Amino acid sequence: AQSVTQPDIHITVSEGASLELRCNYSYGATPYLFWYVQSPGQGLQLLLKYFSGDTLVQGIKGFEAEFKRSQSSFNLRKPSVHWSDAAEYFCAVGVDYGGATNKLIFGTGTLLAVQP
Amino acid sequence: DVKVTQSSRYLVKRTGEKVFLECVQDMDHENMFWYRQDPGLGLRLIYFSYDVxxxxxxxxxxxxxxxxxxxxxxxLILESASTNQTSMYLCASNPLEGPYYEQYFGPGTRLTVT
Structure with missing residues (x-):
């Protein structure tokens, strides 16, 4: 069955420190992978996506993610965290649902707190 | 830019009421989705639609x-709201063809059922 696992429920980092959020997926076909961010009280905003090609993808707000097929992982990274990065982060995999219809399967999210 | 709007940001209803949550997208997308979001459970898909x-x-x-x-x-319709339906509800949309599964989300409706 398709699934996405985010093993870290809550992470706290200091402002200026580096960040890595983990994501593992289970999907039999070529995965289409996403990271979304949700600021408090807001909807989800796309940070970055991987479809094919270069396994290191760049996103908005200085984030990047690396696809590792051998580890079924798509970890999100940022070299220097800013206080405004405090939010909840969701990893997702796109799956087919018959014909051309598709849907996303989300992980349970990682809540990031940033200490001054 | 794609815009997905939801009729209310916050809603308080009583147990047993019929509740309507509305979602509108302006990009002619075929697919639309309703999710429910609860702490520790992430986003869970309630229903989706690929055509009228x-x-x-x-x-x-x-x-x-x-x-x-x-x-x-x-x-999204809650025929008879119950307290266990208190949650954040998110609507999303995407086109039938490309860009490969990416969904566009509305701001969410936080529903409280008392």
Whole structure:
């Protein structure tokens, strides 16, 4: 069955420190992978996506993610965290649902707190 | 830019009331989705629709129904609201073809059932 696992429920980092959020997926076909961010009280905003090609993808707000097929992982990274990065982060995999219809399967999210 | 709007940001209803959550997208997308978001559970798909008057159950459809009479509008209906339906509800949309599964989200409706 398709699934996405985010093993870290809550992470706290200091402002200026580096960040890595983990994501593992289970999907039999070529995965289409996403990271979304949700600021408090807001909807989800796309940070970055991987479809094919270069396994290191760049996103908005200085984030990047690396696809590792051998580890079924798509970890999100940022070299220097800013206080405004405090939010909840969701990893997702796109799956087919018959014909051309598709849907996303989300992980349970990682809540990031940033200490001054 | 794609815009997905939801009729209310906050809603308070009483147990047993019929509740309508409305979602409108302005990009002519074929697919529309309703999710429920709860702490520690992430986003769970309630229903989705790939065309007008078409609907498919997601992972947690019990207690909910949907309506899609126009392409741009997708409504979530709680026939008889219960306290366990207190949650954040997110609507999303995407086109049938490309860019490969990426969904565009509305701001969410935080529903409280008392």
């Amino acid at each position: 008057k078409m609907k498919e159950k997601g992972d947690i459809p019990e207690g909910y129904s949907v309506s899609r009479e126009k392409k741009e509008r997708f409504s």
